[in-house]
Amino acid sequence: MAETELVCANRECRIAQGGRCIEGHDDLAKCLYYGNEPEEGDQNEADDDQEVIAPFNGVYLPDAHPLDSRRADRVLASLPSRMIGVIGVHDSGKTSVIAGLFDLFQMGPVANIIFAGSSTLHGLEIICHDARAASERDEPHSERTKRGEVRFYHFDVLRDGLLQSLLIADRSGEEYEEVADLAANATTMFELRRADVITVLVDGRRLASSRDRADVMGAIPLIIQGMAENGAFSRKPNLAIVLTKDDAVQASTRKDQVQRDFLAIIDGIRDAFASHFGEIGSFVTSASPKDANVVRGAGLAEMLEFWMKPGAEAQGIRQHSYSGRVFDSLMIEEAKRG
Template sequence: MAETELVCANRECRIAQGGRCVEGHDELAKCLYYGKEPEGGDQDEGDDDQEATDPFDGVLLPDALPLDSRRADRVLASLPSRMIGVIGVHDSGKTSVIAGLFDLFQLGSVAHAMFAGSSTLHGLEKICHDARVASERDEPHSERTKRGEVRFYHFDVLRDGLLQSVLIADRSGEEYEEVADLTANATAMFELRRADVITVLVDGRRLASSRDRADVMGAIPLIIQGMVENGAFARKPNLAIVLTKDDAVQASPRKDQVQRDFLAIIDGIRDAFASHFGEFGSFVTSASPKNANVVRGAGLAEMLEFWMKPGAEPQGTRLRHSSGRVFDGLMFEEAKRG
């Protein structure tokens, strides 16, 4: 007599191998699945293979991470735009300034500007996360900008009935520091040549430190000088000088000295480089205070107001070339056409 083949409609049952029902029935006749073939077994496997080879026919959305120079160019071409170059040494608070400004927009208008969208929304959310309660950190923190090619954070704003784009350059602070040692390092800094506003960050916490004070006061003028000597500021941008981490300054017994030092930095830059910039502005900020009693984002609205000010138009220079021929001396004369 031929042996009966053990089959079960439950794909997880291994009764054919071990003789035990996965449902726990001693009498196999009581099992609802025993003796039945699995439904559409071969067909399902074929469908799986077919699905695996089907081309994607959905909509691919952009990653919404910070932009490279090529994608930043497209934003600049699509709307009236403001390019902001932010210069600061390592850990001077650049990422906190960008994140703090984005967080302010989520509470409402900032400097009469309403948030109107962003192509780097995920990137902005990532840099804001560590300063929020949801991160479960003991105190606000900002991720360090990695060395490498410059990236841009973008948002659109509606201000006085005009829709504008704002692009904020994000480059490692160490790369800006290296300009002080070798001016040629500024050559490839696209964000500086195109900038409408240069924002120089002065680290308030380090300025309040007797150990770091001299380095802070000496490094910033050298960085700007290196960029000026290399012709980095082709558009004669406006210049914002920003004291960051004012919460640390206010908690320091040296806060009065810090204020004097900050004014000295402003005056020194203005005296040495006034001809290379348009309008000057100075601001004191607490973008991501570690002290809960200090208002988060203090001073950023005033800074944004300055960012949105129109700068001087780039001035072209008419060059005259002479080959020594008489024709080079001829002038065009307008005449009425009949």
């Protein structure tokens, strides 16, 4: 009597080679696959899974999203660079300032500064999109910056024949607010220690609100104090104090009071923290106005020009230690840096 051929529709089953049913059945009559021939389609699918993918012979391009600290370091090392730290509480207009500046560059030179490239173009386009007509929004909108590690937007710019890089730090406003509660939070903020310019944003819309005015007036000095106490400004960067959302201020019945309050904030910062900074300048901007009749990007050209000003050279204190050895009495010859 001829031996019965063991057939299973499941190609992975090895019962025909003396193994056990892959479905775990001792009674093979209960297995749905046993005794059936494999379908032709199964073989074709198996062949597709094993299809060899042709090697990629193109060029892999780096992403163009905002940079982390490591990649920002590379930019700083490749060209003469300016690091801009932007400090602002939640919804003070930080993202709008960055996006508004990028949109101005697409129209031509800004304050005789020419856009010369960026490694974060996709990131810049993303934050600009919701403020453009193409987004089909009823009014301009900016996504809030997520909490976490700082990211940097990158511009290469040409001014007076000199090519430079501009790195603008983007960190969640809540993290800056926390510095007012715990000054030690400032110690990890790399963008502030390395900054050539610190830009403090004063929310014009909230300053025009009788409910929010006191919070705006009080929060900014506390944030700067927390950073100063932890040596965040050891390089003595220049300081730009920027009133944002001036379109909302001008539409308010309290616009005269806002102007007085803004001047009071500037004077208070000068009196309390002038020793921590180089030059201090103030600016009024409408980076992304809600009113279509207001010029988008007003005031940003003057702010950019201030950003490009050279700051005070960081000064160190040379300390001498004498242990009685001959080497300790040798003089150090000063040399100019190239």
